[in-house]
Amino acid sequence: xxxxxxxxxxMGGDEGVRVMVEGAAMxxxxxxxxxxxxxxxxxxxxxxxxxxxxxxGASEILHCEDVISGDEQPSKAIRRAKTTSMGLAVNAVxxxxxxxAVSAGNTGALMAMSKIALRTMPGIxxxxxxxxxxxxxxxDVVMLDLGANTEADARNLVQxxxxxxxxxxxxxxxxxxxxxxxxxxxxxxxxTEALRDAAARLSEASAREEGALALQFDGFxxxxxxxxxxTHVVVTDGFSGNIALKAIEGSARFVTDLxxxxxxxxxxxxxxxLVSRPATELLRHHLDPNxxxxxxxxxxxxxxxxxxxxxxxxxxxxxxxxxxxxxEDDLTQRxxxxxxxxxxxxxxxxxxxxxxxxxxxxxx
Amino acid sequence: xxxxxxxxxxMGGDEGVRVMVEGAAMxxxxxxxxxxxxxxxxxxxxxxxxxxxxxxGASEILHCEDVISGDEQPSKAIRRAKTTSMGLAVNAVxxxxxxxAVSAGNTGALMAMSKIALRTMPGIxxxxxxxxxxxxxxxDVVMLDLGANTEADARNLVQxxxxxxxxxxxxxxxxxxxxxxxxxxxxxxxxTEALRDAAARLSEASAREEGALALQFDGFxxxxxxxxxxTHVVVTDGFSGNIALKAIEGSARFVTDLxxxxxxxxxxxxxxxLVSRPATELLRHHLDPNxxxxxxxxxxxxxxxxxxxxxxxxxxxxxxxxxxxxxEDDLTQRxxxxxxxxxxxxxxxxxxxxxxxxxxxxxx
Numbered sequence: 001x002x003x004x005x006x007x008x009x010x011m012g013g014d015e016g017v018r019v020m021v022e023g024a025a026m027x028x029x030x031x032x033x034x035x036x037x038x039x040x041x042x043x044x045x046x047x048x049x050x051x052x053x054x055x056x057g058a059s060e061i062l063h064c065e066d067v068i069s070g071d072e073q074p075s076k077a078i079r080r081a082k083t084t085s086m087g088l089a090v091n092a093v094x095x096x097x098x099x100x101a102v103s104a105g106n107t108g109a110l111m112a113m114s115k116i117a118l119r120t121m122p123g124i125x126x127x128x129x130x131x132x133x134x135x136x137x138x139x140d141v142v143m144l145d146l147g148a149n150t151e152a153d154a155r156n157l158v159q160x161x162x163x164x165x166x167x168x169x170x171x172x173x174x175x176x177x178x179x180x181x182x183x184x185x186x187x188x189x190x191x192t193e194a195l196r197d198a199a200a201r202l203s204e205a206s207a208r209e210e211g212a213l214a215l216q217f218d219g220f221x222x223x224x225x226x227x228x229x230x231t232h233v234v235v236t237d238g239f240s241g242n243i244a245l246k247a248i249e250g251s252a253r254f255v256t257d258l259x260x261x262x263x264x265x266x267x268x269x270x271x272x273x274l275v276s277r278p279a280t281e282l283l284r285h286h287l288d289p290n291x292x293x294x295x296x297x298x299x300x301x302x303x304x305x306x307x308x309x310x311x312x313x314x315x316x317x318x319x320x321x322x323x324x325x326x327x328e329d330d331l332t333q334r335x336x337x338x339x340x341x342x343x344x345x346x347x348x349x350x351x352x353x354x355x356x357x358x359x360x361x362x363x364x
Numbered sequence: 365x366x367x368x369x370x371x372x373x374x375m376g377g378d379e380g381v382r383v384m385v386e387g388a389a390m391x392x393x394x395x396x397x398x399x400x401x402x403x404x405x406x407x408x409x410x411x412x413x414x415x416x417x418x419x420x421g422a423s424e425i426l427h428c429e430d431v432i433s434g435d436e437q438p439s440k441a442i443r444r445a446k447t448t449s450m451g452l453a454v455n456a457v458x459x460x461x462x463x464x465a466v467s468a469g470n471t472g473a474l475m476a477m478s479k480i481a482l483r484t485m486p487g488i489x490x491x492x493x494x495x496x497x498x499x500x501x502x503x504d505v506v507m508l509d510l511g512a513n514t515e516a517d518a519r520n521l522v523q524x525x526x527x528x529x530x531x532x533x534x535x536x537x538x539x540x541x542x543x544x545x546x547x548x549x550x551x552x553x554x555x556t557e558a559l560r561d562a563a564a565r566l567s568e569a570s571a572r573e574e575g576a577l578a579l580q581f582d583g584f585x586x587x588x589x590x591x592x593x594x595t596h597v598v599v600t601d602g603f604s605g606n607i608a609l610k611a612i613e614g615s616a617r618f619v620t621d622l623x624x625x626x627x628x629x630x631x632x633x634x635x636x637x638l639v640s641r642p643a644t645e646l647l648r649h650h651l652d653p654n655x656x657x658x659x660x661x662x663x664x665x666x667x668x669x670x671x672x673x674x675x676x677x678x679x680x681x682x683x684x685x686x687x688x689x690x691x692e693d694d695l696t697q698r699x700x701x702x703x704x705x706x707x708x709x710x711x712x713x714x715x716x717x718x719x720x721x722x723x724x725x726x727x728x
Binding site for chain 1: 500591604607619636637641650
């Protein structure tokens with residue numbers, strides 16, 4: 001885990017080897033001291049490295065030709081863990097040959113392979129997929145789970161809260177990130193029993209030891225507030241998280257599509273667009289997914305970062321930087337410490353909690 | 365049900381009596397032949413009517429002073445059904461004094477009162493809240509359930525599909541609206557068992573009688589596609605629907621807020637903004653919630669439309685127009701017919717379905 005080396009699945013993603021290598025090289029210029037294990041077709045990697053001589057000196061190549069395709073079923077993909085660039089990159093983390101793995105390939109396959117190879121860390125029942133979303137504030141918001149699990153019980157949600165807060169502390173530098181549970185209202189009686197139970201546990205833990213806990217629990221948040229930036233970490237089950245994330249992405253694209261239509265609807269508006277170009281470029285920059293790229297599988301014995309399939313080299317660099325920071329600050333160790341501080345009450349299993357907190361959930 | 369009269373809760377909403385009366389008057393100019401039961405403080409209603417003499421002649425006033433507040437618990441609100449403007453407006457539908465009710469008040473309270481007073485129609489287990497959302501196409505998309513129920517089983521989802529399609533036929537004029545279930549992927553194996561089971565039932569029914577069914581089931585849709593306009597009706601449980609709806613609204617506001625910041629960031633961009641004003645006005649018009657106002661409680665014995673609390677008179681007019689069209693085209697009757705055509709297989713209850721379709725769900 002201490003090896004400052006990142007395994008790169010050079011074959012995943014829509015853009016292929018060139019973009020992955022270029023992105024890693026860009027990240028390396030910002031994060032000196034890291035070196036790379038580039039997994040994929042040796043010839044193509046060597047060709048891509050010709051443009052990045054500094055990077056070539058800091059890289060080892062692990063040759064393989066087999067690739068997991070974008071539409072491959074995870075259940076089939078895992079059988080090819082030993083022969084594919086994705087599987088070998090993850091395996092390098094398992095074997096201690098790298099501290100983190102970055103892939104732009106099939107999310108489901110990467111998740112399944114990572115879970116099998118790295119296993120969930122002690123104290124965590126299920127890993128979660130976390131991503132960074134842009135906000136009105138200078139910092140991104142961390143949202144999880146985005147689809148690693150279709151369902152989550154109260155205990156899972158509490159663990160997600162701890163993992164998301166640890167991630168936010170490292171990536172955004174908040175000492176005590178504010179955490180909220182995604183719900184369909186902010187009143188205590190709203191939502192599912194799992195949500196109310198998780199809220200009660202987190203409230204108790206927050207109140208119990210003022211200052212000790214590495215997060216501040218602020219109750220529920222509705223999905224129209226995610227991008228406001230008032231909350232640092234938004235916690236939810238994988239189904240709702242996936243629905244919210246894609247709704248946000250789709251709506252942002254919808255509005256910018258309408259805007260493009262509007263700006264090209266007449267000569268006058270075309271001129272207006274050209275004049276205000278610097279302003280719309282600012283907007284484009286702020287919303288550019290490449291500036292927020294890098295979803296992380298939290299809760300495993302090792303760091304695995306998913307780069308968006310269509311990310312540019314700049315986007316890949318962002319994802320590699322996220323991996324580097326999580327490695328430097330030892331994410332797994334942080335999560336373990338925070339879980340210990342949270343205490344057993346918040347992490348008791350649901351069977352016991354169910355009978356103890358029936359009725360309590362709403363009033364706590 | 366045949367009375368072309370709409371009961372208006374004149375006291376609900378942030379803007380009060382004046383906006384509700386003005387909105388109803390605007391709608392009346394587009395929908396001749398309708399008259400109104402205005403429920404609320406007689407003096408204030410009469411004052412508002414002074415500006416709308418035509419409307420005054422077509423309105424009866426039902427005096428009451430009591431109002432349900434925006435933050436009142438539904439469980440408390442229902443005890444005041446007989447004394448409040450909201451309760452009396454809904455009750456007028458129950459007693460046949462009006463064909464439909466429109467309120468801009470507390471959604472939860474309106475839903476609870478409507479359910480108790482009007483009851484669910486035969487063949488429907490649970491009512492659902494449906495709304496219209498803007499798309500890239502000229503027509504809006506119908507989405508339901510948006511929060512009437514926190515959970516939904518396969519049978520509920522099938523009923524929502526039928527109700528949403530009937531609504532889309534009336535409001536958008538599609539003969540055979542396309543319907544999709546909201547999910548976290550489009551592959552048949554994705555999502556919860558309820559979703560897979562509902563998909564199997566709707567597929568079967570669609571395939572069985574080519575052309576007879578009043579909807580075309582197209583499988584799953586992800587939430588980033590809701591605003592594309594390719595699907596006419598998006599069906600989901602109330603929790604996910606509420607998360608998706610608010611995420612879409614929040615993200616659209618986020619992008620337009622960023623845009624406003626960008627346009628005011630320099631003199632040059634301010635000038636650009638002024639020049640391209642007609643274009644951005646077009647965008648504003650397209651996204652203006654007042655042009656899509658009017659959520660409907662589907663599945664009750666009577667039409668109840670929820671106008672947004674902050675809607676302008678134009679928005680209220682849109683909601684009243686929705687109520688008028690649903691009344692003219694006899695929504696309840698349409699839903700009853702469509703349910704009959706769907707057949708018993710699709711509507712069998714879940715206990716039976718569970719054992720019959722285990723394993724089938726994914727492969728159907």
